[in-house]
Amino acid sequence: MKSMFSHYLPVCLLLLLSLPTLAETLPPGVIRIDGTSAPALKLNDLDGEPYDLTTTNGHWRFVHFWASWCGPCRKEMPSIERMIATLGDNELEIVLVNTSETEDDVFTFLGIVAPDLVPLMDSDGKVTEMWQPRGLPSTYLVDPDGNIQYQALGGREWEKPEYLEFLQGL
Amino acid sequence: MRFIRQYLITLLPACSLLFAGQAVGVDQPYPGPFVENDDLLMILIPHTPEQMTAFYEARGFPKAALQQIGKQCFVTAHIENKSQRIIWLETANWDLASNGKAIQRVDKQQWTAWWDKINLPDANRSTFGWTQLPTVRDLQPDEPVGGNIILAGNIKRFDLRARFMTGQDKRGGMLDIQFRNIKCPKEEAAP
Numbered sequence: 001m002k003s004m005f006s007h008y009l010p011v012c013l014l015l016l017l018s019l020p021t022l023a024e025t026l027p028p029g030v031i032r033i034d035g036t037s038a039p040a041l042k043l044n045d046l047d048g049e050p051y052d053l054t055t056t057n058g059h060w061r062f063v064h065f066w067a068s069w070c071g072p073c074r075k076e077m078p079s080i081e082r083m084i085a086t087l088g089d090n091e092l093e094i095v096l097v098n099t100s101e102t103e104d105d106v107f108t109f110l111g112i113v114a115p116d117l118v119p120l121m122d123s124d125g126k127v128t129e130m131w132q133p134r135g136l137p138s139t140y141l142v143d144p145d146g147n148i149q150y151q152a153l154g155g156r157e158w159e160k161p162e163y164l165e166f167l168q169g170l
Numbered sequence: 171m172r173f174i175r176q177y178l179i180t181l182l183p184a185c186s187l188l189f190a191g192q193a194v195g196v197d198q199p200y201p202g203p204f205v206e207n208d209d210l211l212m213i214l215i216p217h218t219p220e221q222m223t224a225f226y227e228a229r230g231f232p233k234a235a236l237q238q239i240g241k242q243c244f245v246t247a248h249i250e251n252k253s254q255r256i257i258w259l260e261t262a263n264w265d266l267a268s269n270g271k272a273i274q275r276v277d278k279q280q281w282t283a284w285w286d287k288i289n290l291p292d293a294n295r296s297t298f299g300w301t302q303l304p305t306v307r308d309l310q311p312d313e314p315v316g317g318n319i320i321l322a323g324n325i326k327r328f329d330l331r332a333r334f335m336t337g338q339d340k341r342g343g344m345l346d347i348q349f350r351n352i353k354c355p356k357e358e359a360a361p
Binding site: 124 | 230307312316
C-alpha cells in the first residue's frame, strides 16, 4: 500500500500543480489582462437612458466597442446576439458601446443585423479613447470588482462552445 | 534530384523574404495583393479617392475634410498573426518607395494639423483615427489588425517593404515582406 501511494504521489502532485494552468486555458484570441481598474463608462443608450458601469458592480461585464463601418464588427454583431440568446439568464452583463456614430446610423444598422440590442452611444469617441482598445471591434471582460481581467482581440465567434463555456465559467 | 528536392524543402520555409502575390483573378482569395504564410497574412487594398470620400461622406464628414481626403492615396492593410508567437507591427521599420525614391506616409501629425485648421468635430476625428493602421502593435497569436496607410495623392505606384520582428523580446527572427509596384488607383475620366 505504501509502495503504491509513493508511486502515485508524484503524479497526483503534478496534476495538482497543473490545475491553475488548465484553468487558464483561454479560447482563441482571448488574452488575460493585468486586472487594471476599468476606466469610467457613463453614457446614454440609444433610447436616451443613462448608464454607469459602476452600478453593475457585483457582476462580470462584457464590454464591447464597435462601429457599423467596421467589417469585423458587422460580422461579429449577430454572433453576439446569438451568444446573448444562448446564455439566457446568465449573470453576465452585456455592455455594447458604439464609437462615434449617429443614432440614425446605429438604428439603421442594428435594425437589420441585431434588432434586440440596445447599445450605449459614445457620440464623440471620448469614452472609447479612455479605454484604449487595440482596435475595433474590441471586447473587455470586467470582473465584479470593476477590474479588467480579459480582452478579446478583434472579432470573435461568441456563440461557439469554447467561448460560451468560458463566459459561463466566469 | 533528391538533393535538390531536399534543398528546396529545407530552404524555402527558412527563406524569410517573401513577395506579394497578385490577387487579380476570380480564383484569388483576397481583394488585393497579398502575402500569406504560416506566420502571417498581409493584404493591401488600394482605393480610389472617390471610394474614400464616399466612405467618409457617409459618416458625416464635412466637405473641407473630404477635399483633403480626396487628395491622398488610401491603401487598406489587413495583417493577421497566424503564428503562436508575438509579431511586432512597427511601421517605423517599413520602407515605402516610389520610382526608386523613399516616400513617407501622411502621418497623424499632418492630419491633426489639417483637422485643427478646419475645426473637424471630435466624432469625425475619432472615426478617422480608428480607420487608420496603428503604427505600433504587438500582434498576439490569432490577432488581426487593419486600417489605412495614406500616401500623398501624386504617388502613382509604390513599393512597400514591411519588416516585422517576432517573439516577446523581438529576438525570434524577422519577417521581411515585399509588395512591389502597387497602384494608387484614380478615377477614370467621365466619357
